[in-house]
Amino acid sequence: xxxxxxELIESQKEVPVEFPKQVEEATTEPVDLEVSLxxxxxxxxxxxxTVKQKKMSLGSLLSHAVPAExxxxxxxxxxxxxxxxxAKKVEKNANIVEKAVEEMFTTPLKIKCAxxxxxxxxxxxxxxxxxxxxxEPLLRSVVEIFDGELIGSPDN
Numbered sequence: 001x002x003x004x005x006x007e008l009i010e011s012q013k014e015v016p017v018e019f020p021k022q023v024e025e026a027t028t029e030p031v032d033l034e035v036s037l038x039x040x041x042x043x044x045x046x047x048x049x050t051v052k053q054k055k056m057s058l059g060s061l062l063s064h065a066v067p068a069e070x071x072x073x074x075x076x077x078x079x080x081x082x083x084x085x086x087a088k089k090v091e092k093n094a095n096i097v098e099k100a101v102e103e104m105f106t107t108p109l110k111i112k113c114a115x116x117x118x119x120x121x122x123x124x125x126x127x128x129x130x131x132x133x134x135x136e137p138l139l140r141s142v143v144e145i146f147d148g149e150l151i152g153s154p155d156n
Contacts, residue, residue, distance in 0.1 A: 087145075094111040
């Protein structure tokens with residue numbers, strides 16, 4: 001085909017080809033941050049995102065939490081009264097949250113969840129539900145076994 005036109009045939013030269021150097025992936029080494037409530041609050045969105053990567057539904061529920069208190073190695077998360085379901089699920093899967101916090105701060109912490117009203121602080125007097133559980137001890141067992149949730153006021 002090109003034999004009659006040798007000018008169109010290029011000689012086969014060896015052309016050096018450079019391949020891009022492989023870029024090493026950046027390692028995400030945990031930074032040795034001081035474990036304080038302020039640092040946890042500052043990095044809470046990143047902790048929630050880490051949890052979402054491991055378990056999306058848990059991360060979504062965790063986004064309703066507010067780091068409220070750090071006492072020793074116990075981190076208390078506060079949830080509004082209407083987010084009781086979220087608090088129960090987060091506490092049930094606390095190990096995933098604890099791992100995410102440890103990845104960030106290199107210090108193991110235990111997670112505890114508390115329900116608070118906007119007017120009151122966690123750790124106040126017994127709730128009506130706790131009083132109902134005292135009157136009806138079997139009720140607590142039924143709720144825990146079936147992972148249930150009581151709806152409505154016990155005064156009704």
